[in-house]
Amino acid sequence: LFGEPGLVMDYYDGNTVTAMWNYAQHYALSDRSFSSTYGPSSPGAINLVSGQTHGIISVDPASGTENPRQTSTPDPYTVKSPDANGVGTMINDPDPAFDDCSGKNHTSGNALGVMTGRNIGDLLNGRQVSWGWFQGGFRPSTAWDGQQGEYARCDTAHANVGGASVVDYSPHHSPFEYY
Numbered sequence: 253l254f255g256e257p258g259l260v261m262d263y264y265d266g267n268t269v270t271a272m273w274n275y276a277q278h279y280a281l282s283d284r285s286f287s288s289t290y291g292p293s294s295p296g297a298i299n300l301v302s303g304q305t306h307g308i309i310s311v312d313p314a315s316g317t318e319n320p321r322q323t324s325t326p327d328p329y330t331v332k333s334p335d336a337n338g339v340g341t342m343i344n345d346p347d348p349a350f351d352d353c354s355g356k357n358h359t360s361g362n363a364l365g366v367m368t369g370r371n372i373g374d375l376l377n378g379r380q381v382s383w384g385w386f387q388g389g390f391r392p393s394t395a396w397d398g399q400q401g402e403y404a405r406c407d408t409a410h411a412n413v414g415g416a417s418v419v420d421y422s423p424h425h426s427p428f429e430y431y
Contacts, residue, residue, distance in 0.1 A: 373428055390421055
C-alpha cells in the first residue's frame with residue numbers, strides 16, 4: 253500500500269476522493285501537505301515525538317507490559333532491516349508493548365513493538381517541563397485488575413458517519429506507549 257516503487261507524489265481529484273474534493277470547494281484542506289515520513293500512522297507518530305523511526309525491536313505480547321521480552325528473531329512486520337541485535341526501523345503499524353490494549357489486550361500472537369532511544373518527552377522531563385499526550389478514546393472500558401492479573405480493555409466504540417461501529421482507541425496511535 254505505501255511501498256510503491258518510485259512513488260514520491262500522487263494526484264487526487266474529484267474522481268478519486270469525491271467527498272474531500274467537495275469540501276475543498278468551500279474550505280481549505282491543506283492541499284500542499286509535506287511530511288518527512290511516508291507511510292501509515294505509527295511511523296508518523298513516532299517521527300513526531302522522536303524525529304526518526306529507527307530503533308524498534310519486536311517483543312512477545314505474552315511477556316506483559318512491565319518487562320516485555322524481545323522475540324528470538326525480529327518480527328518482519330514490526331522491524332525492518334534489523335541489525336544483529338534485532339533493532340531496526342518501523343515502517344508499519346505494530347501495536348506498542350507498553351499498552352494494556354495492544355494486541356487485543358495481549359491475547360494476539362502478533363509481535364508488539366518497543367522503541368529504543370529518546371523522545372521529546374524524555375527531553376522535557378529532563379528539564380522538569382510538564383507535558384502531556386492527549387488522544388481520543390484513551391480511557392479503558394474496563395480497568396486493569398491487578399489482583400486478577402487482567403489487562404485493561406479498550407472496547408468502547410461508536411457508530412461512524414457510515415453507521416459502522418468503530419473502536420474509539422487505537423494503541424498504535426499513542427507513540428509514547430512504545431517507550
